[in-house]
Amino acid sequence: MSTPSDCHFSESHEWFKVEGDTITLGITQFAANELTDITYVEMQPVGTTVAKDESAGEVESVKTTSDVMTSFAGEIIEVNNLVAEDPSLLNSDPFGDGWLAKIRVEGATDCGGLMDQVTYDGKYPV
Numbered sequence: 001m002s003t004p005s006d007c008h009f010s011e012s013h014e015w016f017k018v019e020g021d022t023i024t025l026g027i028t029q030f031a032a033n034e035l036t037d038i039t040y041v042e043m044q045p046v047g048t049t050v051a052k053d054e055s056a057g058e059v060e061s062v063k064t065t066s067d068v069m070t071s072f073a074g075e076i077i078e079v080n081n082l083v084a085e086d087p088s089l090l091n092s093d094p095f096g097d098g099w100l101a102k103i104r105v106e107g108a109t110d111c112g113g114l115m116d117q118v119t120y121d122g123k124y125p126v
Contacts, residue, residue, distance in 0.1 A: 003029065003121050004095050008114035012069050013124070015095065018109045023072050025056060026099040027090060030124040035061035038087045043068070043079045043101050050076060056101055059090065071114055074105035 007015040013031035017024040032038065043057030050056050055067040056076065079101050083089050089098040115123070 003117050003126070005117040007095070008071075008111045008116065009120035010069065010071050010114055014069055014071070016071060016111070016114065018111065021105055021109070022077070023070075023074070023103045023105055023109065024099050025068070025070060025101045025103060026094055027059060027068060028120070028124070029094050029126045031066075032091045032094045032098075033126065035059065035063055035066065035090075037062045038090045041083045041087045041090065041100070043084075044076050046076055046079055048076045050074065050103065056103070059087075068100060070103060071111075072103055072105045072109065074103040076101050077104045078102040 007017045009015050009028060013028045015026050015028050038059055038061045040060035050070050052071060052073045054070060056070045057068045059066050059068055080099050083098055083100060
């Protein structure tokens with residue numbers, strides 16, 4: 001699966017797709033490959049306010065449990081229940097059906113400090 005060019009990426013391997021005042025959040029294919037078999041996903045519930053660089057949930061695999069960090073402050077407005085029911089979607093389709101949450105942000109969506117697709121793929125090839 002190729003890394004989408006319309007997303008921004010964090011050093012902790014989350015992806016962020018900006019659409020107006022809404023950010024879609026997920027983990028990258030690189031992260032899914034490193035975690036191997038993902039067995040459990042729990043995101044903060046809808047209505048939760050998250051701060052920049054705060055955990056929005058966690059992903060558990062046969063290897064470890066990892067926080068899912070957000071690079072944007074805002075309110076979680078949607079959680080992907082399909083991933084909670086079938087965590088393997090993160091391994092098979094992390095940029096599609098495996099998205100994790102949508103966050104409504106207030107103000108500007110500053111992507112400074114995040115990587116574009118070319119930079120991310122250069123550092124973390126799949």
